Structures are given as C-alpha cells and as structure tokens.
Amino acid sequence: MAAKLRLYLLEEAKPGMVLGADVVSARGKIMLSANTILTDGMIQRLSCWGFTGIVIIEDDAESPALRNKKRADRVVFNAQYDQTVTIVKKAFEHIRMFKEIPFEQIREVTDDTVMALIGTPGALGYLHSLRSIDNYTFQHSVNVAIIVGVLCKWLDRGEEETKELIFAGLLHDIGKALVPPEILNKPGKLTPPEMGIMKRHATLGYEAARKAAILNRDVLKGIWQHHERLDGSGYPQGIGGEEVAFSAKIVAIADIYDAMTSDRVYRNRLTPFAAIKTLFESMFDKLDAAICTVFLSNLKDYFVGTAVNLTDGRLGEIIYMDGLAWDRITVKTADGECIELHENHDIQIDVFFYA
Ligand SMILES: [Fe+2]
Known part of the structure; x- marks a missing residue:
C-alpha cells in the first residue's frame, strides 16, 4: 500500500525530486510534507536544520497519473478530515x-x-x-x-x-x-x-x-x-x-x-510499532483477541515498504512484518544490511516516514 520509496543522503538530493514522506523534526514537527517537490532552497534549509537523509519517491515506481491521483485523494482527505x-x-x-x-x-x-x-x-x-x-x-x-x-x-x-x-x-x-x-x-x-x-x-x-x-x-x-x-x-x-x-x-x-x-x-x-506491541501484549486478557488479530494482521500492510530511522542512526526500509508476532520485523538498511529486529534487541525503530 505504501509508495515505492528510496532513501537518499541529503547531499544526493536534487531539485525536482518529490518527497516520499514527511520530514519530521526530533520534536515531531512536520518540516516538509510528503509529495513536496524539492527546490534548492529547501535542500539547503534541510541541511541547516541538521537532516542527513530524506525519502524520495522513485521516478519509475509510480506513473505520474497515479501519483497525481494519490495527491488529489490526499488533498480531499485532509479537507474532509479538517471539516470533521x-x-x-x-x-x-x-x-x-x-x-x-x-x-x-x-x-x-x-x-x-x-x-x-x-x-x-x-x-x-x-x-x-x-x-x-x-x-x-x-x-x-x-x-x-x-x-x-x-x-x-x-x-x-x-x-x-x-x-x-x-x-x-x-x-x-x-x-x-x-x-x-x-x-x-x-x-x-x-x-x-x-x-x-x-x-x-x-x-x-x-x-x-x-x-x-x-x-x-x-x-x-x-x-x-x-x-x-x-x-x-x-x-x-x-x-x-x-x-x-x-x-x-x-x-x-x-x-x-x-x-x-x-x-x-x-x-x-510513540511509533505505531510501540502501539502494536501494546495491543499484542493485551490481546489475550484485556482486549478482544479476534478483533485485535484482524486489526494487526491488516495493519502490517500499511508499514511494509515504509522508510524508517533506526535507533542506531541508520535509515532503512521495512521489507517484512509478521502480522501475528509484533517484533518480527525485517528492516533493510540504506547500506544493504537486512536486520531482524527480534534478534537485535539493541536496535529499534525510532522514527518512521509514512508516505
Ligand atoms: Fe475515554
């Protein structure tokens, strides 16, 4: 469901590239929104603000028509949401x-x-x-x-x-x-x-x-x-x-x-992954297990393909998530390493960038 994205070091970014995810500060403030077309000035500002990497929609991943439709859907969604x-x-x-x-x-x-x-x-x-x-x-x-x-x-x-x-x-x-x-x-x-x-x-x-x-x-x-x-x-x-x-x-x-x-x-x-962990931990005593199972197994489809920042500072992409075992998440880092998070308890997802 998420768009095909690629992580770029900020120094590789070029004007005209389209942001594939919100750029969010450490305090959770959105500095630039997903789908923004980058300009030279924006890239310089991101550098001044201390960002080192960004998520870009890959040119060949989506047709312009599909991308435009998704942008239009998003604009309508935001307007209806604000009205509600x-x-x-x-x-x-x-x-x-x-x-x-x-x-x-x-x-x-x-x-x-x-x-x-x-x-x-x-x-x-x-x-x-x-x-x-x-x-x-x-x-x-x-x-x-x-x-x-x-x-x-x-x-x-x-x-x-x-x-x-x-x-x-x-x-x-x-x-x-x-x-x-x-x-x-x-x-x-x-x-x-x-x-x-x-x-x-x-x-x-x-x-x-x-x-x-x-x-x-x-x-x-x-x-x-x-x-x-x-x-x-x-x-x-x-x-x-x-x-x-x-x-x-x-x-x-x-x-x-x-x-x-x-x-x-x-x-x-907290990240959705922390919330997912809580739901897993509560689903057999406090919450309804059948509803939780359906929720969590569908939710994973939202996050596979999502770009993430790991607690060790590396950027990566979720390439696998098990809908019924909250910690079975595989992240492929920008340098090509595949990390099984359930086997590396020192490394967790710090920030995620949903497109
Ligand atoms: Fe309440």
Missing part, C-alpha cells in the same frame, strides 16, 4: 455550554464525511501526519471514528452497523466536555482525586447521550464501556468478558492505538 475535526470541536463547545449533545450534526458527519474518509485507500496511514497537540481531544475523536470504520470494513460488518459504531467512536469521549478543563488539559500527571474525576467521563458521556435521545444500544455501550477491559480491570463498572459490548471492544482498540501514536502535552507520540 471542526464539527467535533464545536460539538464539544456546545455540550460544555449547554450540557447537551448536538447529535444531529454529529450524525450527519458520521453518515457522510466519515464514511467517505474510511473509503480512502491509506486512510489509517494518513492519520499519522495529521497530529496537533492543541486539537488532541477533537482529532482523537475523529481518528478513533476512522479507525473503527476501517476495522468494521476489515471485519465485514454491514453498512448500517458500521455507521452506528463510527458514531460511537466520534462520541466515545464526549463526556470529557463535562470534565473541568484544568483537569482535562493538565500538562502533568493527574493526582488520584483528579484521575477519579477524569474517569467519570465515560459515565458522563453515556448520560449525555441518553439525554440527547440517542437510543442505539451499541452507541450507548460504546461510550459507557470503552475503558472496560475483558479481565475486569477497567472502569467505570469493572465489568468483564461477555458483559462488555462489541462496540466498546472495538472502540477500546482504536482508542489505545490512536492515543499511543499521538503527541500529548506530557509526552511525544
């Missing part, structure tokens, strides 16, 4: 002021825009370059809805059920609009009493949804139970096993994956 984030942001402001969910608006965005977003090839990969700390809560709601929607497609769920589960994804954290902002946006670790207040968001969201006459049980349980875990270790009720609804199980997986791969005020984002 704005609507969710307004919905949060509305509920904070009026204590009620403007659910018709959210329903509309679910049925039209989010359904279109999940139909875009590469949608889950695009989410990795659309991150901002300021809009975290709203972007997270949209991201969870998109991940849930894509997962529903992989799980072969029908269109009507998919729409309800996307709706649950968009609304899953709506109760956070009723949590005091000083706790919600606190940059440091929450104290135990603050954590207790924060944890109320699941029940507050469920109650607000009921008050807004949202009657679908999947949606209500998706909101109320998305922090429940199958071993009973979650909240707010501490239920487990079959008591946890399917909608809550699917939202939980999307929630964990997106939260881990997002920048937070208290830490930088």
Whole structure:
C-alpha cells in the first residue's frame, strides 16, 4: 500500500525530486510534507536544520497519473478530515455550554464525511501526519471514528452497523466536555482525586447521550464501556468478558492505538510499532483477541515498504512484518544490511516516514 520509496543522503538530493514522506523534526514537527517537490532552497534549509537523509519517491515506481491521483485523494482527505475535526470541536463547545449533545450534526458527519474518509485507500496511514497537540481531544475523536470504520470494513460488518459504531467512536469521549478543563488539559500527571474525576467521563458521556435521545444500544455501550477491559480491570463498572459490548471492544482498540501514536502535552507520540506491541501484549486478557488479530494482521500492510530511522542512526526500509508476532520485523538498511529486529534487541525503530 505504501509508495515505492528510496532513501537518499541529503547531499544526493536534487531539485525536482518529490518527497516520499514527511520530514519530521526530533520534536515531531512536520518540516516538509510528503509529495513536496524539492527546490534548492529547501535542500539547503534541510541541511541547516541538521537532516542527513530524506525519502524520495522513485521516478519509475509510480506513473505520474497515479501519483497525481494519490495527491488529489490526499488533498480531499485532509479537507474532509479538517471539516470533521471542526464539527467535533464545536460539538464539544456546545455540550460544555449547554450540557447537551448536538447529535444531529454529529450524525450527519458520521453518515457522510466519515464514511467517505474510511473509503480512502491509506486512510489509517494518513492519520499519522495529521497530529496537533492543541486539537488532541477533537482529532482523537475523529481518528478513533476512522479507525473503527476501517476495522468494521476489515471485519465485514454491514453498512448500517458500521455507521452506528463510527458514531460511537466520534462520541466515545464526549463526556470529557463535562470534565473541568484544568483537569482535562493538565500538562502533568493527574493526582488520584483528579484521575477519579477524569474517569467519570465515560459515565458522563453515556448520560449525555441518553439525554440527547440517542437510543442505539451499541452507541450507548460504546461510550459507557470503552475503558472496560475483558479481565475486569477497567472502569467505570469493572465489568468483564461477555458483559462488555462489541462496540466498546472495538472502540477500546482504536482508542489505545490512536492515543499511543499521538503527541500529548506530557509526552511525544510513540511509533505505531510501540502501539502494536501494546495491543499484542493485551490481546489475550484485556482486549478482544479476534478483533485485535484482524486489526494487526491488516495493519502490517500499511508499514511494509515504509522508510524508517533506526535507533542506531541508520535509515532503512521495512521489507517484512509478521502480522501475528509484533517484533518480527525485517528492516533493510540504506547500506544493504537486512536486520531482524527480534534478534537485535539493541536496535529499534525510532522514527518512521509514512508516505
Ligand atoms: Fe475515554
């Protein structure tokens, strides 16, 4: 699914080459976006900023028509995504002021825009370059809805059920609009009493949804139970096993994956590989193993062919990833060495460049 890419030392880069991946600073800021056509000035700036390598789309890997179509798809995706984030942001402001969910608006965005977003090839990969700390809560709601929607497609769920589960994804954290902002946006670790207040968001969201006459049980349980875990270790009720609804199980997986791969005020984002490791470790006790298996085995298709920076400083490309063993990843470095990451625990993926 990823484009055919080649790693170049910056000194080999030439004007006119097309960036195959975002150039991201050590702090996670996007300095130049994928698909940018390089100019002399840009190459000089990258050198001043201390970058030594970049990822370029190989000339013969994609026809110009295909490349243009992908660029056009990406522009439409970004515009629809931004529009959805704005609507969710307004919905949060509305509920904070009026204590009620403007659910018709959210329903509309679910049925039209989010359904279109999940139909875009590469949608889950695009989410990795659309991150901002300021809009975290709203972007997270949209991201969870998109991940849930894509997962529903992989799980072969029908269109009507998919729409309800996307709706649950968009609304899953709506109760956070009723949590005091000083706790919600606190940059440091929450104290135990603050954590207790924060944890109320699941029940507050469920109650607000009921008050807004949202009657679908999947949606209500998706909101109320998305922090429940199958071993009973979650909240707010501490239920487990079959008591946890399917909608809550699917939202939980999307929630964990997106939260881990997002920048937070208290830490930088983790790579998808760290999130994948967590899902693997939790899938046999806390999360639904069947849903995790489908998610992880499909997710690997996004990352094979992806350029990465290793913790030893070398650039490389993922050439193999096992969908059912999180650490079985093979990286071919720019100098031609193939590294099995599960046999070289000292070397890990530090940064990845999704095209
Ligand atoms: Fe939550």
